[in-house]
Amino acid sequence: MRWNNIVRQTHRWTSITFVVTVIVAFVAAAQAEPAEWLFYLPLPPLALLLFTGLYLFVLPYAVRRRRTAS
Numbered sequence: 001m002r003w004n005n006i007v008r009q010t011h012r013w014t015s016i017t018f019v020v021t022v023i024v025a026f027v028a029a030a031q032a033e034p035a036e037w038l039f040y041l042p043l044p045p046l047a048l049l050l051f052t053g054l055y056l057f058v059l060p061y062a063v064r065r066r067r068t069a070s
Contacts, residue, residue, distance in 0.1 A: 004059065007052050007055055007056060008056065010048070010052055011049065011052040011053060011056060014045050014048045014049050014052065015045075015049060017045045018042055018045035018046055018049055021041045021042040021045060022042050024038065024041065025038055025039055025041060025042060
C-alpha cells in the first residue's frame, strides 16, 4: 500500500474515533458528576486529524509542483 493511501485510511478511521469520543464526552457531561479527564479524551484524535488533514490538503499542490519541476 502506498504512503498516501495509509494516510487517507488513518484519517478516515481517526475521524470515526474522534466522533465516538466526542459523543462519549457529551454523554458524560449529561451525568451528575463527570470526570474531568473525559473532556480531554477527544484531543489526541483531533491532533492526529489535524496533521493527516494538513498532509492531505497540501498533497495535490506538492504533486503539481513536482510535475512542473521535472
